[in-house]
Amino acid sequence: MSAPPAKPAGASAPAAPPKPAAPAPPKPPVVLQTPLDNELVKRIRAKFGAALLEALEDRKQAILVVDRARLVDISLFLRDDEKFDMLADLTAVDWPKREKRFDVVLNLYSFPKNERLRLKVHAADAEEVPSVVSVWPTANWQEREVFDMFGIIFSGHPDLKRILLPDGWQGYPLRKDYDILQQDTAWVRENLGIESGQ
Amino acid sequence: MLGADELVINMGPQHPSTHGVLRVKLKLDGERVIGSECIIGYLHRGVEKIAENRTYQQFAPYVDRMDYVAAVSSGLGYCEAVEKLLLVEAPPRARVIRTILTELQRIASHLLWLGTHALDIGALTPLFYCFREREEILKIFEKYCGARLTTHAFRFGGLQYEAYDTFEKDVERFCKDFESRIVEYETLLTQNRIWIGRTKGVGILTAADAIAFGVTGPVLRASGVKWDIRKAAPYAAYDQYKFEIPVGTTGDTYDRYLVRMEEMRQSRLICLQAIENIPAGPILGKVGKVLKPPPGEVYHAIEAPKGEIGYYIVSDGTVQPYRVHIRPPSFINLQAFDRMVRGHLVADVVAIIGTIDIVLGEVDR
Numbered sequence: 001m002s003a004p005p006a007k008p009a010g011a012s013a014p015a016a017p018p019k020p021a022a023p024a025p026p027k028p029p030v031v032l033q034t035p036l037d038n039e040l041v042k043r044i045r046a047k048f049g050a051a052l053l054e055a056l057e058d059r060k061q062a063i064l065v066v067d068r069a070r071l072v073d074i075s076l077f078l079r080d081d082e083k084f085d086m087l088a089d090l091t092a093v094d095w096p097k098r099e100k101r102f103d104v105v106l107n108l109y110s111f112p113k114n115e116r117l118r119l120k121v122h123a124a125d126a127e128e129v130p131s132v133v134s135v136w137p138t139a140n141w142q143e144r145e146v147f148d149m150f151g152i153i154f155s156g157h158p159d160l161k162r163i164l165l166p167d168g169w170q171g172y173p174l175r176k177d178y179d180i181l182q183q184d185t186a187w188v189r190e191n192l193g194i195e196s197g198q
Numbered sequence: 199m200l201g202a203d204e205l206v207i208n209m210g211p212q213h214p215s216t217h218g219v220l221r222v223k224l225k226l227d228g229e230r231v232i233g234s235e236c237i238i239g240y241l242h243r244g245v246e247k248i249a250e251n252r253t254y255q256q257f258a259p260y261v262d263r264m265d266y267v268a269a270v271s272s273g274l275g276y277c278e279a280v281e282k283l284l285l286v287e288a289p290p291r292a293r294v295i296r297t298i299l300t301e302l303q304r305i306a307s308h309l310l311w312l313g314t315h316a317l318d319i320g321a322l323t324p325l326f327y328c329f330r331e332r333e334e335i336l337k338i339f340e341k342y343c344g345a346r347l348t349t350h351a352f353r354f355g356g357l358q359y360e361a362y363d364t365f366e367k368d369v370e371r372f373c374k375d376f377e378s379r380i381v382e383y384e385t386l387l388t389q390n391r392i393w394i395g396r397t398k399g400v401g402i403l404t405a406a407d408a409i410a411f412g413v414t415g416p417v418l419r420a421s422g423v424k425w426d427i428r429k430a431a432p433y434a435a436y437d438q439y440k441f442e443i444p445v446g447t448t449g450d451t452y453d454r455y456l457v458r459m460e461e462m463r464q465s466r467l468i469c470l471q472a473i474e475n476i477p478a479g480p481i482l483g484k485v486g487k488v489l490k491p492p493p494g495e496v497y498h499a500i501e502a503p504k505g506e507i508g509y510y511i512v513s514d515g516t517v518q519p520y521r522v523h524i525r526p527p528s529f530i531n532l533q534a535f536d537r538m539v540r541g542h543l544v545a546d547v548v549a550i551i552g553t554i555d556i557v558l559g560e561v562d563r
Contacts, residue, residue, distance in 0.1 A: 061496065107497050114430050138410065164563075174246060180248070
Protein backbone atom coordinates (compact mmCIF):
# COMPACT_ATOMS: atom_id res chain seq x y z
CA MET A 1 0.00 0.00 0.00
CA SER A 2 2.65 2.51 1.04
CA ALA A 3 5.46 1.30 -1.20
CA PRO A 4 4.55 2.57 -4.69
CA PRO A 5 3.38 6.06 -3.73
CA ALA A 6 6.85 6.96 -2.46
CA LYS A 7 8.15 7.10 -6.02
CA PRO A 8 6.62 10.29 -7.46
CA ALA A 9 8.02 12.61 -4.81
CA GLY A 10 11.50 11.19 -5.17
CA ALA A 11 11.28 11.40 -8.95
CA SER A 12 10.05 14.97 -8.98
CA ALA A 13 12.68 16.25 -6.56
CA PRO A 14 15.61 16.52 -8.94
CA ALA A 15 13.58 17.48 -12.03
CA ALA A 16 11.65 20.70 -11.34
CA PRO A 17 13.08 23.45 -9.15
CA PRO A 18 9.94 24.59 -7.24
CA LYS A 19 8.81 21.10 -6.31
CA PRO A 20 11.37 20.12 -3.67
CA ALA A 21 10.39 23.21 -1.74
CA ALA A 22 6.71 22.31 -1.71
CA PRO A 23 6.80 18.84 -0.14
CA ALA A 24 9.45 19.83 2.40
CA PRO A 25 7.58 22.30 4.64
CA PRO A 26 4.54 20.17 5.50
CA LYS A 27 6.74 17.60 7.18
CA PRO A 28 7.58 19.32 10.47
CA PRO A 29 4.00 20.11 11.63
CA VAL A 30 2.95 16.51 11.11
CA VAL A 31 1.48 16.27 14.59
CA LEU A 32 -2.03 17.35 13.73
CA GLN A 33 -3.66 15.12 16.28
CA THR A 34 -3.71 16.71 19.67
CA PRO A 35 -5.28 15.41 22.88
CA LEU A 36 -8.74 16.75 23.47
CA ASP A 37 -10.00 17.69 26.89
CA ASN A 38 -13.15 19.77 26.70
CA GLU A 39 -16.31 19.76 28.79
CA LEU A 40 -17.90 16.98 26.76
CA VAL A 41 -14.89 14.74 27.21
CA LYS A 42 -14.93 15.44 30.96
CA ARG A 43 -18.60 14.51 31.21
CA ILE A 44 -18.07 11.28 29.30
CA ARG A 45 -15.02 10.44 31.37
CA ALA A 46 -16.96 11.09 34.55
CA LYS A 47 -19.74 8.78 33.46
CA PHE A 48 -17.89 6.04 31.63
CA GLY A 49 -14.37 6.27 33.07
CA ALA A 50 -12.00 3.86 31.41
CA ALA A 51 -14.44 3.07 28.59
CA LEU A 52 -13.26 6.28 26.97
CA LEU A 53 -9.96 5.03 25.60
CA GLU A 54 -8.79 8.14 23.85
CA ALA A 55 -9.96 11.67 23.10
CA LEU A 56 -8.20 13.65 20.43
CA GLU A 57 -8.62 16.33 17.88
CA ASP A 58 -7.55 16.17 14.26
CA ARG A 59 -7.85 19.31 12.13
CA LYS A 60 -10.25 20.73 14.69
CA GLN A 61 -12.54 17.72 14.53
CA ALA A 62 -13.21 15.88 17.78
CA ILE A 63 -12.56 12.14 17.85
CA LEU A 64 -13.43 9.83 20.72
CA VAL A 65 -12.18 6.26 20.81
CA VAL A 66 -14.34 4.16 23.08
CA ASP A 67 -14.54 0.65 24.39
CA ARG A 68 -16.36 -1.62 21.94
CA ALA A 69 -18.40 -3.31 24.64
CA ARG A 70 -19.83 0.00 25.88
CA LEU A 71 -20.63 1.41 22.45
CA VAL A 72 -24.40 1.26 22.79
CA ASP A 73 -24.42 2.82 26.30
CA ILE A 74 -22.18 5.62 25.17
CA SER A 75 -24.23 6.14 22.01
CA LEU A 76 -27.42 6.40 24.05
CA PHE A 77 -25.78 8.88 26.38
CA LEU A 78 -24.53 10.95 23.46
CA ARG A 79 -27.92 10.88 21.77
CA ASP A 80 -30.10 11.64 24.80
CA ASP A 81 -27.94 13.68 27.15
CA GLU A 82 -25.55 15.30 24.73
CA LYS A 83 -28.12 15.71 21.93
CA PHE A 84 -26.15 14.11 19.14
CA ASP A 85 -29.43 13.21 17.52
CA MET A 86 -28.23 12.32 14.05
CA LEU A 87 -25.86 9.62 12.99
CA ALA A 88 -24.60 11.24 9.83
CA ASP A 89 -22.34 8.46 8.72
CA LEU A 90 -21.07 5.07 9.80
CA THR A 91 -18.14 3.37 8.17
CA ALA A 92 -14.96 1.41 8.85
CA VAL A 93 -11.25 1.55 8.14
CA ASP A 94 -8.97 -1.46 7.84
CA TRP A 95 -5.47 -1.37 9.36
CA PRO A 96 -4.30 -4.95 8.76
CA LYS A 97 -0.98 -4.50 10.56
CA ARG A 98 -2.64 -3.54 13.79
CA GLU A 99 -3.60 -6.07 16.42
CA LYS A 100 -7.22 -4.91 16.21
CA ARG A 101 -7.38 -4.29 12.53
CA PHE A 102 -10.72 -2.48 12.15
CA ASP A 103 -11.85 0.96 13.14
CA VAL A 104 -15.60 1.37 13.05
CA VAL A 105 -16.21 5.09 12.66
CA LEU A 106 -19.42 6.92 13.54
CA ASN A 107 -19.82 10.53 12.52
CA LEU A 108 -22.44 12.15 14.72
CA TYR A 109 -24.18 15.45 14.38
CA SER A 110 -26.13 17.45 16.91
CA PHE A 111 -28.87 19.69 15.57
CA PRO A 112 -29.30 21.73 18.79
CA LYS A 113 -25.56 22.28 19.25
CA ASN A 114 -24.59 22.38 15.58
CA GLU A 115 -21.60 20.24 16.42
CA ARG A 116 -20.01 17.16 14.98
CA LEU A 117 -18.33 14.35 16.83
CA ARG A 118 -16.53 11.25 15.62
CA LEU A 119 -16.83 8.08 17.61
CA LYS A 120 -14.53 5.13 16.99
CA VAL A 121 -14.25 1.60 18.22
CA HIS A 122 -11.53 -0.91 17.46
CA ALA A 123 -12.29 -4.49 16.53
CA ALA A 124 -10.12 -7.47 15.66
CA ASP A 125 -10.90 -9.73 12.73
CA ALA A 126 -13.55 -11.99 14.23
CA GLU A 127 -14.77 -9.63 16.93
CA GLU A 128 -18.35 -8.44 16.82
CA VAL A 129 -19.31 -4.82 17.18
CA PRO A 130 -22.57 -3.97 18.93
CA SER A 131 -25.10 -2.58 16.49
CA VAL A 132 -26.39 0.94 17.07
CA VAL A 133 -29.55 0.45 15.01
CA SER A 134 -31.57 0.66 18.24
CA VAL A 135 -30.06 4.09 18.90
CA TRP A 136 -30.08 5.55 15.39
CA PRO A 137 -32.26 3.60 12.92
CA THR A 138 -30.24 5.04 10.05
CA ALA A 139 -27.39 2.73 11.07
CA ASN A 140 -29.29 -0.19 9.55
CA TRP A 141 -28.16 0.14 5.95
CA GLN A 142 -24.84 1.67 6.90
CA GLU A 143 -23.91 -1.29 9.09
CA ARG A 144 -25.01 -3.61 6.33
CA GLU A 145 -22.68 -1.77 3.97
CA VAL A 146 -19.78 -2.13 6.42
CA PHE A 147 -20.57 -5.81 6.79
CA ASP A 148 -20.71 -6.12 3.02
CA MET A 149 -17.39 -4.40 2.44
CA PHE A 150 -15.36 -5.39 5.52
CA GLY A 151 -17.05 -8.46 6.92
CA ILE A 152 -17.52 -6.90 10.32
CA ILE A 153 -20.38 -8.53 12.23
CA PHE A 154 -22.71 -6.19 14.07
CA SER A 155 -24.31 -8.04 16.95
CA GLY A 156 -27.96 -7.21 17.45
CA HIS A 157 -28.49 -5.95 13.91
CA PRO A 158 -32.04 -6.82 12.78
CA ASP A 159 -31.19 -7.93 9.27
CA LEU A 160 -27.47 -8.18 8.67
CA LYS A 161 -26.89 -9.18 5.06
CA ARG A 162 -25.07 -7.84 2.05
CA ILE A 163 -26.50 -4.67 0.57
CA LEU A 164 -24.47 -3.58 -2.45
CA LEU A 165 -22.83 -6.82 -3.51
CA PRO A 166 -24.79 -9.94 -4.49
CA ASP A 167 -25.82 -12.18 -1.62
CA GLY A 168 -23.62 -15.10 -2.61
CA TRP A 169 -20.45 -13.06 -3.10
CA GLN A 170 -17.30 -14.33 -1.39
CA GLY A 171 -14.83 -11.94 0.17
CA TYR A 172 -14.90 -8.40 1.52
CA PRO A 173 -13.62 -5.90 -1.06
CA LEU A 174 -12.65 -2.97 1.15
CA ARG A 175 -10.27 -5.02 3.24
CA LYS A 176 -6.73 -4.02 2.41
CA ASP A 177 -5.74 -7.57 1.51
CA TYR A 178 -8.43 -7.71 -1.20
CA ASP A 179 -6.76 -6.66 -4.43
CA ILE A 180 -8.54 -4.16 -6.64
CA LEU A 181 -8.61 -6.60 -9.55
CA GLN A 182 -9.75 -9.46 -7.39
CA GLN A 183 -13.26 -10.77 -8.00
CA ASP A 184 -15.38 -13.63 -6.93
CA THR A 185 -14.67 -15.41 -10.21
CA ALA A 186 -16.83 -18.39 -9.32
CA TRP A 187 -19.81 -16.11 -8.73
CA VAL A 188 -19.22 -14.19 -11.93
CA ARG A 189 -18.90 -17.37 -13.98
CA GLU A 190 -21.98 -18.91 -12.49
CA ASN A 191 -24.27 -15.88 -12.55
CA LEU A 192 -23.06 -13.85 -15.50
CA GLY A 193 -21.72 -16.68 -17.62
CA ILE A 194 -18.46 -14.89 -18.36
CA GLU A 195 -14.87 -15.45 -17.40
CA SER A 196 -13.71 -12.52 -15.30
CA GLY A 197 -10.19 -11.61 -14.45
CA GLN A 198 -9.17 -9.26 -17.23
CA MET B 199 -45.65 -16.16 5.67
CA LEU B 200 -48.06 -14.51 3.32
CA GLY B 201 -51.68 -14.21 4.27
CA ALA B 202 -54.40 -15.16 1.82
CA ASP B 203 -54.79 -11.58 0.56
CA GLU B 204 -51.13 -10.69 0.48
CA LEU B 205 -49.20 -10.39 -2.69
CA VAL B 206 -45.53 -9.67 -3.28
CA ILE B 207 -44.65 -7.86 -6.46
CA ASN B 208 -41.37 -6.73 -7.86
CA MET B 209 -40.97 -3.22 -9.10
CA GLY B 210 -37.85 -2.66 -11.09
CA PRO B 211 -34.93 -2.87 -11.52
CA GLN B 212 -35.84 -1.74 -15.01
CA HIS B 213 -38.96 0.19 -14.15
CA PRO B 214 -38.82 3.67 -15.70
CA SER B 215 -40.05 5.46 -12.62
CA THR B 216 -37.39 4.03 -10.32
CA HIS B 217 -34.97 6.54 -11.83
CA GLY B 218 -32.33 3.99 -12.56
CA VAL B 219 -31.89 0.45 -11.43
CA LEU B 220 -33.68 0.29 -8.12
CA ARG B 221 -35.62 -2.83 -7.35
CA VAL B 222 -38.40 -2.60 -4.81
CA LYS B 223 -40.12 -5.62 -3.43
CA LEU B 224 -43.61 -4.57 -2.44
CA LYS B 225 -45.82 -6.53 -0.14
CA LEU B 226 -49.39 -5.70 -0.98
CA ASP B 227 -52.77 -6.19 0.56
CA GLY B 228 -54.97 -5.53 -2.43
CA GLU B 229 -53.86 -2.14 -3.69
CA ARG B 230 -52.30 -1.14 -0.39
CA VAL B 231 -48.60 -1.43 0.43
CA ILE B 232 -48.00 -3.15 3.76
CA GLY B 233 -44.27 -3.58 3.49
CA SER B 234 -41.38 -2.93 1.17
CA GLU B 235 -37.76 -3.76 0.68
CA CYS B 236 -35.33 -1.90 -1.53
CA ILE B 237 -32.77 -4.02 -3.30
CA ILE B 238 -29.85 -1.96 -4.48
CA GLY B 239 -26.33 -2.42 -5.72
CA TYR B 240 -26.95 -2.88 -9.43
CA LEU B 241 -24.72 0.10 -10.19
CA HIS B 242 -22.05 -0.69 -7.65
CA ARG B 243 -18.65 0.15 -9.09
CA GLY B 244 -16.51 0.01 -5.98
CA VAL B 245 -15.78 3.72 -6.00
CA GLU B 246 -14.25 3.62 -2.52
CA LYS B 247 -11.89 0.81 -3.47
CA ILE B 248 -10.88 2.69 -6.60
CA ALA B 249 -10.08 5.72 -4.45
CA GLU B 250 -7.54 3.76 -2.43
CA ASN B 251 -5.73 2.84 -5.61
CA ARG B 252 -5.57 6.29 -7.17
CA THR B 253 -3.90 9.51 -6.17
CA TYR B 254 -6.05 12.28 -4.72
CA GLN B 255 -6.18 14.06 -8.07
CA GLN B 256 -6.85 10.93 -10.07
CA PHE B 257 -9.86 10.13 -7.95
CA ALA B 258 -11.53 13.53 -8.40
CA PRO B 259 -13.29 12.70 -11.70
CA TYR B 260 -14.78 9.59 -10.15
CA VAL B 261 -16.90 11.53 -7.66
CA ASP B 262 -18.65 13.21 -10.60
CA ARG B 263 -19.91 9.83 -11.63
CA MET B 264 -21.77 9.13 -8.42
CA ASP B 265 -24.51 11.72 -8.55
CA TYR B 266 -24.14 12.34 -12.25
CA VAL B 267 -26.92 14.91 -12.38
CA ALA B 268 -25.21 17.04 -9.71
CA ALA B 269 -21.55 16.40 -10.39
CA VAL B 270 -20.47 19.92 -9.47
CA SER B 271 -21.75 19.48 -5.92
CA SER B 272 -20.06 16.11 -5.44
CA GLY B 273 -16.87 17.57 -6.81
CA LEU B 274 -17.02 20.55 -4.49
CA GLY B 275 -17.43 18.30 -1.45
CA TYR B 276 -14.45 16.18 -2.41
CA CYS B 277 -12.26 19.18 -3.23
CA GLU B 278 -13.03 20.89 0.03
CA ALA B 279 -12.48 17.71 2.02
CA VAL B 280 -9.04 17.20 0.49
CA GLU B 281 -8.27 20.88 1.00
CA LYS B 282 -9.11 20.48 4.68
CA LEU B 283 -6.84 17.47 4.81
CA LEU B 284 -4.06 19.44 3.12
CA LEU B 285 -4.71 22.50 5.26
CA VAL B 286 -5.08 24.79 2.26
CA GLU B 287 -7.85 27.14 1.28
CA ALA B 288 -9.13 28.28 -2.05
CA PRO B 289 -8.71 32.00 -2.82
CA PRO B 290 -11.83 34.22 -2.57
CA ARG B 291 -12.38 34.45 -6.31
CA ALA B 292 -12.37 30.68 -6.65
CA ARG B 293 -14.80 30.32 -3.76
CA VAL B 294 -17.30 32.69 -5.31
CA ILE B 295 -17.15 31.01 -8.72
CA ARG B 296 -17.52 27.66 -7.00
CA THR B 297 -20.61 28.96 -5.24
CA ILE B 298 -22.19 30.17 -8.46
CA LEU B 299 -21.56 26.90 -10.29
CA THR B 300 -22.79 24.83 -7.37
CA GLU B 301 -25.99 26.82 -7.10
CA LEU B 302 -26.59 26.52 -10.84
CA GLN B 303 -26.07 22.81 -10.37
CA ARG B 304 -28.64 22.76 -7.59
CA ILE B 305 -31.17 24.39 -9.89
CA ALA B 306 -30.31 21.92 -12.67
CA SER B 307 -30.65 18.98 -10.32
CA HIS B 308 -33.97 20.21 -8.97
CA LEU B 309 -35.21 20.82 -12.51
CA LEU B 310 -34.41 17.28 -13.48
CA TRP B 311 -36.16 16.10 -10.35
CA LEU B 312 -39.22 18.23 -11.04
CA GLY B 313 -39.52 17.15 -14.65
CA THR B 314 -39.21 13.44 -13.99
CA HIS B 315 -41.24 13.51 -10.79
CA ALA B 316 -44.10 15.22 -12.57
CA LEU B 317 -43.75 12.80 -15.46
CA ASP B 318 -43.98 9.85 -13.07
CA ILE B 319 -47.19 11.21 -11.66
CA GLY B 320 -48.62 11.79 -15.11
CA ALA B 321 -47.93 15.43 -15.94
CA LEU B 322 -45.99 15.33 -19.15
CA THR B 323 -45.54 19.02 -19.91
CA PRO B 324 -43.25 20.14 -17.04
CA LEU B 325 -40.52 17.80 -18.27
CA PHE B 326 -40.10 19.77 -21.47
CA TYR B 327 -40.10 23.09 -19.65
CA CYS B 328 -37.58 21.89 -17.07
CA PHE B 329 -35.22 20.48 -19.65
CA ARG B 330 -35.38 23.73 -21.57
CA GLU B 331 -34.00 25.66 -18.58
CA ARG B 332 -31.63 22.90 -17.54
CA GLU B 333 -30.12 23.05 -20.99
CA GLU B 334 -29.18 26.70 -20.40
CA ILE B 335 -27.32 25.73 -17.23
CA LEU B 336 -25.55 22.88 -18.94
CA LYS B 337 -24.49 25.27 -21.66
CA ILE B 338 -22.89 27.49 -19.05
CA PHE B 339 -21.04 24.47 -17.65
CA GLU B 340 -19.95 23.48 -21.11
CA LYS B 341 -18.62 26.92 -21.85
CA TYR B 342 -16.88 26.97 -18.51
CA CYS B 343 -15.14 23.61 -18.49
CA GLY B 344 -16.07 21.77 -21.65
CA ALA B 345 -18.31 19.20 -20.00
CA ARG B 346 -22.02 19.23 -19.34
CA LEU B 347 -22.59 16.47 -16.83
CA THR B 348 -19.42 15.04 -15.36
CA THR B 349 -17.79 18.41 -15.13
CA HIS B 350 -14.76 17.92 -12.89
CA ALA B 351 -14.93 21.69 -12.62
CA PHE B 352 -12.78 22.28 -9.53
CA ARG B 353 -9.23 21.59 -8.48
CA PHE B 354 -7.68 21.31 -5.04
CA GLY B 355 -6.91 24.82 -3.93
CA GLY B 356 -9.28 26.54 -6.32
CA LEU B 357 -10.18 26.26 -9.97
CA GLN B 358 -8.36 25.14 -13.04
CA TYR B 359 -10.21 27.44 -15.39
CA GLU B 360 -10.81 31.14 -15.18
CA ALA B 361 -14.41 32.16 -15.78
CA TYR B 362 -14.92 32.76 -19.49
CA ASP B 363 -15.56 36.27 -20.78
CA THR B 364 -19.33 36.31 -20.78
CA PHE B 365 -19.74 34.09 -17.72
CA GLU B 366 -21.41 36.74 -15.55
CA LYS B 367 -23.63 37.83 -18.41
CA ASP B 368 -24.75 34.28 -19.12
CA VAL B 369 -25.51 33.57 -15.49
CA GLU B 370 -27.35 36.84 -15.16
CA ARG B 371 -29.42 36.22 -18.26
CA PHE B 372 -30.33 32.78 -17.06
CA CYS B 373 -31.33 34.11 -13.64
CA LYS B 374 -33.42 36.89 -15.16
CA ASP B 375 -35.27 34.45 -17.40
CA PHE B 376 -35.62 31.85 -14.73
CA GLU B 377 -37.73 34.00 -12.46
CA SER B 378 -40.72 33.84 -14.78
CA ARG B 379 -39.99 30.22 -15.66
CA ILE B 380 -40.56 29.04 -12.10
CA VAL B 381 -43.91 30.81 -12.25
CA GLU B 382 -44.70 28.78 -15.36
CA TYR B 383 -44.00 25.51 -13.56
CA GLU B 384 -46.05 26.62 -10.62
CA THR B 385 -48.94 27.56 -12.89
CA LEU B 386 -48.90 24.03 -14.20
CA LEU B 387 -48.67 22.27 -10.88
CA THR B 388 -49.07 24.14 -7.63
CA GLN B 389 -52.82 24.65 -7.80
CA ASN B 390 -53.45 21.75 -10.12
CA ARG B 391 -56.13 19.54 -8.57
CA ILE B 392 -54.67 16.32 -9.91
CA TRP B 393 -51.19 17.29 -8.68
CA ILE B 394 -52.54 18.13 -5.24
CA GLY B 395 -54.54 14.92 -5.17
CA ARG B 396 -51.51 12.84 -6.04
CA THR B 397 -49.07 14.52 -3.66
CA LYS B 398 -50.87 15.97 -0.62
CA GLY B 399 -50.76 13.62 2.33
CA VAL B 400 -48.69 11.11 0.39
CA GLY B 401 -45.49 9.75 1.89
CA ILE B 402 -45.56 11.70 5.13
CA LEU B 403 -42.29 11.71 7.05
CA THR B 404 -42.31 13.32 10.48
CA ALA B 405 -39.39 15.39 11.68
CA ALA B 406 -38.51 12.84 14.36
CA ASP B 407 -38.48 10.01 11.83
CA ALA B 408 -36.47 12.05 9.38
CA ILE B 409 -33.75 12.72 11.96
CA ALA B 410 -33.76 9.12 13.16
CA PHE B 411 -33.26 7.89 9.61
CA GLY B 412 -30.51 10.44 9.02
CA VAL B 413 -32.49 12.03 6.21
CA THR B 414 -31.06 15.35 5.02
CA GLY B 415 -31.62 17.94 2.35
CA PRO B 416 -35.00 19.05 1.02
CA VAL B 417 -36.68 15.93 2.41
CA LEU B 418 -35.62 16.84 5.94
CA ARG B 419 -36.57 20.47 5.49
CA ALA B 420 -40.00 19.55 4.16
CA SER B 421 -40.53 17.73 7.45
CA GLY B 422 -40.09 21.04 9.22
CA VAL B 423 -36.45 20.90 10.32
CA LYS B 424 -34.80 24.16 9.39
CA TRP B 425 -31.34 22.87 8.71
CA ASP B 426 -29.05 23.49 5.80
CA ILE B 427 -25.28 23.01 5.88
CA ARG B 428 -24.88 26.17 3.84
CA LYS B 429 -26.08 28.01 6.97
CA ALA B 430 -25.04 25.61 9.73
CA ALA B 431 -21.42 25.31 8.65
CA PRO B 432 -20.91 27.66 5.71
CA TYR B 433 -18.41 26.55 3.10
CA ALA B 434 -17.32 28.04 -0.23
CA ALA B 435 -18.67 31.61 -0.11
CA TYR B 436 -22.13 31.02 1.33
CA ASP B 437 -21.52 33.16 4.39
CA GLN B 438 -21.51 36.24 2.14
CA TYR B 439 -24.98 35.87 0.70
CA LYS B 440 -28.47 36.33 1.97
CA PHE B 441 -30.87 33.49 1.40
CA GLU B 442 -33.71 31.75 3.17
CA ILE B 443 -34.09 28.12 4.07
CA PRO B 444 -37.59 27.05 3.07
CA VAL B 445 -39.26 24.51 5.33
CA GLY B 446 -42.44 22.49 5.10
CA THR B 447 -44.97 21.67 7.76
CA THR B 448 -46.42 18.22 7.17
CA GLY B 449 -43.54 16.47 5.43
CA ASP B 450 -45.63 15.09 2.58
CA THR B 451 -44.82 14.92 -1.10
CA TYR B 452 -46.50 18.24 -1.75
CA ASP B 453 -44.35 19.96 0.90
CA ARG B 454 -41.21 18.53 -0.60
CA TYR B 455 -42.33 19.89 -3.94
CA LEU B 456 -42.86 23.36 -2.47
CA VAL B 457 -39.53 23.28 -0.62
CA ARG B 458 -37.59 22.41 -3.77
CA MET B 459 -39.41 25.07 -5.79
CA GLU B 460 -38.48 27.68 -3.21
CA GLU B 461 -34.92 26.38 -3.08
CA MET B 462 -34.58 27.02 -6.78
CA ARG B 463 -35.70 30.61 -6.22
CA GLN B 464 -33.18 31.00 -3.40
CA SER B 465 -30.39 29.51 -5.51
CA ARG B 466 -31.24 32.00 -8.21
CA LEU B 467 -30.94 34.83 -5.67
CA ILE B 468 -27.57 33.52 -4.49
CA CYS B 469 -26.30 33.46 -8.08
CA LEU B 470 -27.50 37.00 -8.67
CA GLN B 471 -25.79 38.25 -5.52
CA ALA B 472 -22.61 36.39 -6.36
CA ILE B 473 -22.17 37.63 -9.92
CA GLU B 474 -22.61 41.21 -8.76
CA ASN B 475 -19.23 41.12 -7.14
CA ILE B 476 -16.82 38.38 -8.05
CA PRO B 477 -13.56 39.35 -6.35
CA ALA B 478 -10.49 39.72 -8.52
CA GLY B 479 -7.37 37.77 -7.84
CA PRO B 480 -5.91 34.32 -8.36
CA ILE B 481 -8.14 31.32 -8.88
CA LEU B 482 -5.74 28.71 -7.60
CA GLY B 483 -4.00 28.68 -4.25
CA LYS B 484 -0.51 27.30 -3.64
CA VAL B 485 -0.86 23.57 -3.95
CA GLY B 486 1.97 21.31 -5.01
CA LYS B 487 1.76 18.98 -7.96
CA VAL B 488 2.42 15.98 -5.75
CA LEU B 489 -0.09 15.95 -2.95
CA LYS B 490 0.86 14.20 0.25
CA PRO B 491 -1.55 15.29 2.94
CA PRO B 492 -0.15 14.98 6.44
CA PRO B 493 -1.36 11.79 8.13
CA GLY B 494 -4.74 12.16 9.72
CA GLU B 495 -8.38 12.16 8.85
CA VAL B 496 -11.16 14.52 8.05
CA TYR B 497 -14.92 14.44 7.59
CA HIS B 498 -16.31 17.20 5.47
CA ALA B 499 -19.92 17.58 4.45
CA ILE B 500 -21.65 19.98 2.12
CA GLU B 501 -25.24 20.58 1.15
CA ALA B 502 -25.70 18.83 -2.17
CA PRO B 503 -29.04 19.18 -3.97
CA LYS B 504 -30.15 15.88 -2.46
CA GLY B 505 -28.83 16.38 1.05
CA GLU B 506 -25.64 16.07 3.03
CA ILE B 507 -22.84 14.62 0.98
CA GLY B 508 -19.96 13.83 3.28
CA TYR B 509 -16.42 12.71 2.61
CA TYR B 510 -14.47 10.87 5.26
CA ILE B 511 -10.87 10.70 4.11
CA VAL B 512 -7.99 9.08 5.94
CA SER B 513 -4.48 9.97 4.87
CA ASP B 514 -1.37 7.98 5.71
CA GLY B 515 0.92 10.65 4.31
CA THR B 516 1.29 9.12 0.85
CA VAL B 517 -0.03 10.34 -2.49
CA GLN B 518 -2.94 7.92 -2.35
CA PRO B 519 -5.75 8.21 0.15
CA TYR B 520 -5.66 5.41 2.69
CA ARG B 521 -9.44 5.36 2.82
CA VAL B 522 -12.18 7.43 1.27
CA HIS B 523 -15.71 6.96 2.44
CA ILE B 524 -18.55 8.81 0.83
CA ARG B 525 -21.75 9.52 2.68
CA PRO B 526 -24.21 9.65 -0.16
CA PRO B 527 -27.44 11.51 0.57
CA SER B 528 -29.47 9.36 -1.84
CA PHE B 529 -28.46 6.14 -0.12
CA ILE B 530 -29.34 7.37 3.35
CA ASN B 531 -32.55 9.10 2.28
CA LEU B 532 -33.76 6.02 0.46
CA GLN B 533 -33.74 4.17 3.74
CA ALA B 534 -36.76 6.19 4.85
CA PHE B 535 -38.68 4.94 1.82
CA ASP B 536 -40.21 2.02 3.68
CA ARG B 537 -41.52 4.34 6.39
CA MET B 538 -43.02 6.68 3.80
CA VAL B 539 -44.65 4.09 1.59
CA ARG B 540 -46.49 1.94 4.12
CA GLY B 541 -50.25 2.24 3.92
CA HIS B 542 -50.26 3.93 0.54
CA LEU B 543 -51.51 2.67 -2.79
CA VAL B 544 -49.26 1.12 -5.41
CA ALA B 545 -49.67 4.18 -7.61
CA ASP B 546 -48.24 6.34 -4.81
CA VAL B 547 -45.04 4.29 -4.68
CA VAL B 548 -43.99 6.00 -7.88
CA ALA B 549 -44.68 9.41 -6.37
CA ILE B 550 -42.72 8.56 -3.24
CA ILE B 551 -39.66 7.27 -5.09
CA GLY B 552 -39.73 10.46 -7.12
CA THR B 553 -40.09 12.73 -4.14
CA ILE B 554 -37.01 11.35 -2.34
CA ASP B 555 -35.01 12.36 -5.40
CA ILE B 556 -32.49 9.56 -5.65
CA VAL B 557 -29.80 8.92 -8.17
CA LEU B 558 -28.84 5.29 -8.25
CA GLY B 559 -25.29 6.04 -9.29
CA GLU B 560 -24.89 7.63 -5.89
CA VAL B 561 -26.89 5.04 -3.97
CA ASP B 562 -24.74 2.20 -5.24
CA ARG B 563 -21.44 3.98 -5.86
